[in-house]
Amino acid sequence: MEEPFRILLTTSVLVLLSILASKVSDRFGVPVAVVFLALGMLAGSDGLGGIYFDNAVAANFVGTLALAFILFSGGLDTNWRVVRPVLGRGLALSTVGVAITALLVGLFTWRVLGFSFGEGLLLGSIVSSTDAAAVFGVLRSRGVGLRGELKPLLEFESGSNDPMAVFMTLGVLGFLQHGGFSWTSLAGAFVLNMAGGVLMGIALGFAAGWVFNRIRLDYEGLYPTLSIGVVLFVYGVSEYVHANGFLAVYACGMTLGNTDFPNKRYVLKFHDGLAWLMQIGMFLVLGLLVFPSRFPQVVVPALLVAGFLMFAARPLAVFTALLGSRFSLAERALVAWTGLRGAVPIVLATFPLMAGYAGSSSIFHMVFFTVLASVLLQGKTLMSAASLLGVDEPMSARPKNPLEFERTPQMQGDVREFEILPNMAAAGKSIAELELPRDVLILLIRRNEGFVVPRGHTRIAPYDTLMVMAEPGGLRVAREILSAPSVREALSGHPKEEPAEKTKKEAEETLRIP
Numbered sequence: 001m002e003e004p005f006r007i008l009l010t011t012s013v014l015v016l017l018s019i020l021a022s023k024v025s026d027r028f029g030v031p032v033a034v035v036f037l038a039l040g041m042l043a044g045s046d047g048l049g050g051i052y053f054d055n056a057v058a059a060n061f062v063g064t065l066a067l068a069f070i071l072f073s074g075g076l077d078t079n080w081r082v083v084r085p086v087l088g089r090g091l092a093l094s095t096v097g098v099a100i101t102a103l104l105v106g107l108f109t110w111r112v113l114g115f116s117f118g119e120g121l122l123l124g125s126i127v128s129s130t131d132a133a134a135v136f137g138v139l140r141s142r143g144v145g146l147r148g149e150l151k152p153l154l155e156f157e158s159g160s161n162d163p164m165a166v167f168m169t170l171g172v173l174g175f176l177q178h179g180g181f182s183w184t185s186l187a188g189a190f191v192l193n194m195a196g197g198v199l200m201g202i203a204l205g206f207a208a209g210w211v212f213n214r215i216r217l218d219y220e221g222l223y224p225t226l227s228i229g230v231v232l233f234v235y236g237v238s239e240y241v242h243a244n245g246f247l248a249v250y251a252c253g254m255t256l257g258n259t260d261f262p263n264k265r266y267v268l269k270f271h272d273g274l275a276w277l278m279q280i281g282m283f284l285v286l287g288l289l290v291f292p293s294r295f296p297q298v299v300v301p302a303l304l305v306a307g308f309l310m311f312a313a314r315p316l317a318v319f320t321a322l323l324g325s326r327f328s329l330a331e332r333a334l335v336a337w338t339g340l341r342g343a344v345p346i347v348l349a350t351f352p353l354m355a356g357y358a359g360s361s362s363i364f365h366m367v368f369f370t371v372l373a374s375v376l377l378q379g380k381t382l383m384s385a386a387s388l389l390g391v392d393e394p395m396s397a398r399p400k401n402p403l404e405f406e407r408t409p410q411m412q413g414d415v416r417e418f419e420i421l422p423n424m425a426a427a428g429k430s431i432a433e434l435e436l437p438r439d440v441l442i443l444l445i446r447r448n449e450g451f452v453v454p455r456g457h458t459r460i461a462p463y464d465t466l467m468v469m470a471e472p473g474g475l476r477v478a479r480e481i482l483s484a485p486s487v488r489e490a491l492s493g494h495p496k497e498e499p500a501e502k503t504k505k506e507a508e509e510t511l512r513i514p
Contacts, residue, residue, distance in 0.1 A: 002056050010051070014043060018280045021354070031379045033131070033342050034372065036280055040287015053288040056353035062285045063347030066234045066278035067162065068249050073275035074159045075253020076268055079152075081421055081483070083254075086153040092321040093335075094161035095194075100317040101309070102128040102168055108308045113301050122172045126349050126367055127309060129165035130158055131342025146386065146392050150331055154338055160253075163247035165195070167193050169348045173355060189242075196243030201251025204234045205259070208252065212261035213472075223263040224270035230256075260416050260475060279343070286346045290368050298362055302369035310374060316338035330389040337385050341374040413471045415443070418482045422462040425486045432456040440470040442479045 021035045053059075066092040083090070095391030105124030109115040115123070145151065171186060208230045217223060231249055238248035257268070322332050349367040352360035386392035420426050426434060431442060431454055445452040446465040452458060460466070468478050 001390075008451070010043075014039060014284050015277075015280055018284065031340065031342075031375045032279070033283055034375050034379070036283030037287040037368075037372070040284040041290055041292055042287075043284070044288045044290065047294045049255060051288060053285075056289065056350045059285050059289045060347065060350040060354055062112060063205045063282050063343065063350065066282035067108065067246060067344065067347065068231055069271070069278045070275045071159060071162065071246055071250040072231045072234075072253040073271040074155070075250045075255075076257035076271055077157065078155065078254045078257060079418075079419065080254065081423075082152045083156050084260065086156060089322055089325050089327070090153055090156035090160065093157040095164050097157075097317040097321040098128045098161050099168070100312045100320055102165075104313040104316060105187040105305065105309060107151060107304065108313070109301075113304065117178045117385060118172065119363075119429075122169065122176060122352070123305070123363060123366065124313075125165060125168035125172050127305070127341055127345045127370055128168065129161045129341075129344045129348075130314075130339045131344065145392050146334070147393050148331065149327075150334060150391060153327075154335065159250050163194065163197060163244040163250075165348060166246060167244065169351060173351055173357065177355060177357065192242055192243045196241065197238055197245065197247030198251050200238045200241070200243045201234065201248035201253075202230055202255050204230070204237075204248070205252040205255025208234075208256050209259035209261055212256075212259075212263075216249045220263060220266060224267050224274075227267050227271065228274075260414075260479065262414055264416070282343050282347070287345065289350070294361070294365050295369055298366045298403050304331075305366065306370045306373035309341075309370065310337075310339065310378060317435060330391055334386055334389050334391050337378060338382065340378050341371040341372070342380075345371055351463045413439075413469050414475060415469045416475050416479075418466045418468060418479065420460050420462060420482065423486055424482065425484045426460050426482045427462045427464075427486065428459060430457050430459050434460075434481055436481060437470070437474050437477055439488065440468060440474045443467045443469055 018036050018039055021039060022032050024035050041047050043051050045052040045056055102121060102124035105127060106117060106121035109120035110117045113120075146154070158410065167190065171189070208227075212223070212226070215226075217226070230252070234252045235245040235249050237246040261267075315333075318336040318339075319332055322335065325332075327335070345367050346364075349360075349364040352363055357363075383392070436442075442454040444467045445454050445458070445460070446467070447461060447463075452464075455468075468475065468482075470478060
């Protein structure tokens with residue numbers, strides 16, 4: 001047993017090196033997952049650090065805990081109004097798309113690599129989920145965005161397809177170990193697992209919002225602490241009733257993120273930082289668990305699986321799931337190429353290790369090498385692919401808010417932010433035309449790379465973010481007015497984006513923040 005100070009010192013060095021090494025991702029456009037995994041391997045028993053670690057149970061626990069907080073943070077940042085138009089296609093990608101990917105990889109490894117069909121399906125289930133967070137990490141490092149509804153589609157898919165991969169992996173592993181496969185029992189378990197996860201997450205998300213709005217804590221730091229308890233409780237109680245805990249924390253985060261509550265900005269910032277810490281810890285532990293000396297045994301089959309996954313399985317799954325959608329051929333091709341694999345497949349590969357399944361070490365190292373090949377090839381070519389397909393656009397940096405409010409007992413009212421989307425009636429109206437209650441004050445408008453000082457004649461542009469101060473009742477009225485759908489949206493049911501034009505006076509009001 002190592003002395004505590006040695007463990008803490010080693011951990012601190014690895015975390016600090018990971019943060020510094022993340023600059024490599026920014027400079028060369030390599031997903032941070034590769035950087036963190038590489039550091040873990042270098043610190044491991046086959047690397048310079050010489051840290052021997054082969055505890056699959058501990059790695060699985062760290063990965064499960066980290067994924068719960070990462071998915072919760074992703075849910076908090078998901079705007080329901082932005083996701084709603086792509087909800088159906090996102091669900092198709094995260095369920096049908098994952099199943100098709102797993103089946104195709106299983107067939108490939110069975111017919112080409114000589115695996116049994118069950119083992120091939122297990123490998124396919126493990127590598128079936130994507131990590132769109134890695135995609136946007138690469139894009140942000142080069143200041144590139146995606147046009148139209150591609151971004152919300154990929155974000156929603158990445159947050160919702162992990163539970164499907166977990167369900168399939170555990171289901172196939174259970175069949176291989178115990179037999180007794182039954183389509184009826186599988187269908188029943190699927191409905192309970194997925195539907196239960198969604199319902200538990202939404203219900204507990206509303207309950208958490210109610211608690212945040214009713215409880216008045218004396219210390220601001222207790223609000224993020226309360227949110228940590230929420231995440232752990234939601235995941236734990238969902239798994240206890242055999243619902244999907246990962247899907248539950250994502251749904252809970254999305255529900256809570258689209259609810260107004262005190263200190264919301266503070267909680268969001270806290271979970272953004274916590275998600276980064278969880279990513280670093282998870283990738284480092286998974287990197288320590290791998291033995292690079294065993295790669296030569298799996299490099300050829302892993303490269304074949306990675307190639308089939310990138311060029312055949314993922315495209316076929318995407319084009320099937322998006323069949324008949326309004327996405328163009330170029331947009332579907334970009335979605336197919338953004339199937340980067342991340343930490344989830346590596347975490348799932350620890351389940352066979354924990355179960356003591358024969359050949360689980362080879363499967364783990366195949367999955368690890370497949371993930372590396374995927375993120376390196378697709379990560380390095382992603383921007384070129386987006387540009388070639390004509391679906392990229394410049395990404396404007398979100399400016400820092402010049403006004404920050406700390407809630408105190410003497411403060412009359414709360415401060416909330418409301419984003420105005422093109423399909424809302426408030427877009428294009430002047431502040432005076434909104435007819436907000438007299439006790440509702442618009443403090444500031446964030447627009448593009450700057451800020452607008454609000455006046456009665458100032459017109460609200462699409463994608464403006466309004467900082468509003470009022471009592472809770474006034475905030476609810478303001479939310480109803482600002483988020484009301486436009487006449488066109490109400491009649492057609494489909495939002496139509498139109499470019500916003502600034503008047504000369506509004507342009508003069510914009511405050512450029514250095």
